[in-house]
Amino acid sequence: MIDIDGLCVDRSGVRVLADVSLSVADGEFVALVGPNGAGKSTLLGAVGGHLSRAAGSVAVDGDEVGSLSARALARRVATVPQETNFGFDFSVRDVVEMGRHPYRSRFSGDDPDGAAAVERALDRTRTTQFADRSVASLSGGEKQRVLLARALAQSVPTLLLDEPTASLDINHQVRTLDLVAGLEETVVAAIHDLDLAARYCDRVVLLADGSVQAVGTPRAVFTADRLERVFGVDVTVGENPATGTVTVTPTAGVSLGSESD
């Protein structure tokens, strides 16, 4: 459960998030959508405890994020980054085992549930078959699944995903989001693809210029007027005949006047 209230974040003196309030219930799958520079990654960073904030509060499971140690926070929230530099020779299993870091004792190295959690995470992300390969040898989509496996190995109630499908082909996009949507964990994901967000997420949060424009079901939030205003492009909103979910098609670029970044 995530409670964000009046959150403001400044970067280099510029306000990149202004007065954002949002609650995410246990087990929900919420998508953050919006144009480039809207503040999606910043919002994820604030929940993940990576940023200092100018104002407001962010609480996970009832406790203010800033009051938790890195270890305590890592037992509640796991982040799947957009990309990670794997320029070295760790095996897939080594990387997934890093997800057990918050549970391991520094002196004895003990983590009784660790081995089972790692195997389960490898299994759920279908990465077991290349568990002993070097991460440097994997494709972009495979790396993404390894990072997801690491987050699952953290055994946390809340997952944050930054563009989980950005580098994936359509097959892996659908497989990844199928997997994520099937999780019982609370998930907040920044997603560029509005159709995928509409298809998989319980609710969407439309961000623009650092503030929340609309929150609700995809069908309620994705209206042509609102999307044209936020993205600065003409769109047609319809229904996907195959999935029965909302589909958004950009038709022609109009003014970019509303884009301040």
Add this chain to the structure above:
Amino acid sequence: MRHRSRTASAVSALSVLLVGVVVVSAGIGPVHVGPIAVAKVFANAIAVPAGVRMEATALAAPWHAVEWYAPFGYDVDPLYSTIVLQVRLPRIAAGASVGFALAAAGTVMQGLFRNPMADPSIIGVSSGASVGAVAAIVAPVALPFGLGLRASAFVGALVAAVVVYAIATEGGRTPVATLLLAGVAVQTFLGSVTSYLILRSGDSIEEVTYWLMGHLDASRIEEALITGGISFALVVVLYLYAEDLNALLLGETDARSVGVEVEWTKRILLAASSIITGAAVAISGVIGFVGLIVPHALRLIVGPDHRILLPTSALAGASFLVAADTLARSGPAELPVGIVTAAVGAPFFLYLLRKREVSEL
């Protein structure tokens, strides 16, 4: 716990190698001593505390009242004993301690900076030690608190590290990129101070140059043991942070999201490796390439996991420097070991570079 058994067997193998290198090295020199004789000399020198004499002075200085028992009593030529224990062992102990220290510090710095060119002196530690040592040689009267050359070098090393850390830290955060640049700038500045001191060194220029080249023959066995003890204790501390260092290889944001207290961990790693490097440089001067080459070579063999890389690098560094110093002192003209490590290390590094083995961590 796969890594534990791997680490245990690799550490055992490298410990055996180190003992072997030490025994062979102690036999090499103007007077040749066979390895069996060297082993007997070492065995004879082993003494265990066996009891305490009840004397009036025992309370004032209890360590003098300890009775030692030597379990071995092999028959060895006393000349061999003297050569091995008095002449060669102090230098070998210095080589092992300094090699252990520099390789361990280099491993940590390369991991922390995620930079294959990082070495133990990257945050100015060696440059600071040089200023301290050269100042002690050139102007011994000017040093407060009766600091000797070694203490002066050690203090110089730590002051440089603290200054670089303070410059690079803002708002409780120390970005490694800033740390790297601050280190380069401070090293350049300290290099100019050293150059100026050399200009003013007059008659002691030979001593200054000798110190700066790196050498292992000037330390007493007690000094070597102090450096070795400090390094060993701090490598144990660093080992407890090996997993955090692994996570840091994926980037600081990633490390934080798996529960690493990033800034605290960086502070521990920097402090421990700076002290280790300072303790090494204080007795040996600046010996290049050990802290750069040995971690790279071991990374190729055992992989990037610091739980196995750190202890194996340290032990291999000890063997490497003892072997290099043996080479340095057994040629027709005795050389400072720094020349040998650089002459052997640089081509080896270029070889790895051409094989693209060290292009990344």
